[in-house]
Amino acid sequence: MKVAKPGISIPHRGSRTKLTGWWFVIIAVVMIAAFYFYPMIQALLLSFKTGKGANLHYTGLDNYKRLFSDKTFLTAVKNTFIYLIIQVPIMIILGMFISVLLNDRNLKFKGFFRTAIFLPCVTSLVAYSIIFKYLFGTDGLVNLGLTKLHIIAEPINWITDPFWAKVTxxxxxxxxWTGYNMIFYLSSLQNIDNSIYEAARIDGASAFRQFFTITIPLLKPIILFTSITSTIGTLQLFDEIVNITKGGPGQSTMSISQYIYNLSFKYSPDFGYAATVSYSIVIMIIILSFVQFKVAGDK
Structure with missing residues (x-):
């Protein structure tokens, strides 16, 4: 047993353990700060500047005021919110429905179906977008199949019509992305004790009632999580727009992220205003996430 000398303190073992833990995470903290937080701060400062190329100077809130009079930005916001309002609920409901089906103990080849539905999430964004562009072309397989089935008389202009381009x-x-949400729902469903459903069946509850009174309430945290992540992903939509429709016809499918790209690399470079548009997405994400938390009622 060591005896401390007068005036000399011996470090506690707990403090040594904490110090060791910090050495394990310090590299990750430095890397995250250097490649995430520092660029975020620089982008925020850049959003208060204006000018062409590298000739930038501070102009205060002029860029943020410009947003409200920029017709192209407002069109991009409208298009993005159309995707958000229509696609996110469909994706969440469909992912939940498929996960319930695949959670059935009596279903055969469950592993195959789960893998098949999840595989689109790991495919190349560019590759699948180009495939969709050809599938939904005027002479593509989709029009060919619908014509053969006598569902349509003439090919639909999936890519060149403003309405059908959004549908595509x-x-x-x-x-x-449906399979991505499905995995979260499926993993949560497998953690629900089956005795809860057995008790409900004994009480005479139908499968429909079990879904709305047991499954949905217990999936509430996952529903909130997937709705927020889907919202963030949709507000940042870029690859599909660029590779399928290129924002056209006109600006009918342009997203906010594509507009940021155009401001930075396609038009005369205006990096200050592009940073301002980027931070408008951040503000939208914060507001929509706050609303979703309030609707869910979770603290």
Whole structure:
């Protein structure tokens, strides 16, 4: 047993353990700060500047005031919110419905179906977007199949018509990301004790009532999580727009992220205003996430 000398303190073992733990995470903290937080701060400062190329100077809130009079930005926001309002509920409901079906103990080949539905999430964004572009082309397989089935008399202009172009984008996003949400719902369903459903069946509750009185309440945290992540992903929508419709026809499918890209690299470079548009997405995400938390009623 060590005896401390007068005036000399011996470090406690707990403090040594905490110090060791910090050494394990310090590299990750430094990397995150350098590659995430520092660029975020620099982008925020950049949003208060204006000018072409590298010739930038501070102009206060002028860029943020410009947002409300920028017709292209307002069109991009309208298009993005159309995708958000239509696609996110479809994706969440469809993912939940599929997860309930795949959670059935009596279903055969469950592993195959789970893998098949999740596979779109790991495919290349560019590759699948180009495939969708050809599938929904005027002479694509979709029009060919609908014509053969006598559902349509003439090919639909999926890519060149403003309405059908939005429909194509929504179908593409839903196909890719439904399996992502399904995995979260499925993992949560497998953690629900089956005795709860057995007790409900003994009490005479139908499958429909079990779903709305047991499944949905117990999935509430996952529903909130997937709704927020889906909202964030939709507000940042870029690859599908660029590779399928290029924002057209006109600006009918342009998203906010594509507009940021155009401001930075396609038009005369205006990095200050592009940063301002980027932070408008941040503000939208904060507001919508706050609303979703309030609607869910979770602290």
């Amino acid at each position: 984008i929504i179908i593409a996003i839903t196909w890719r």
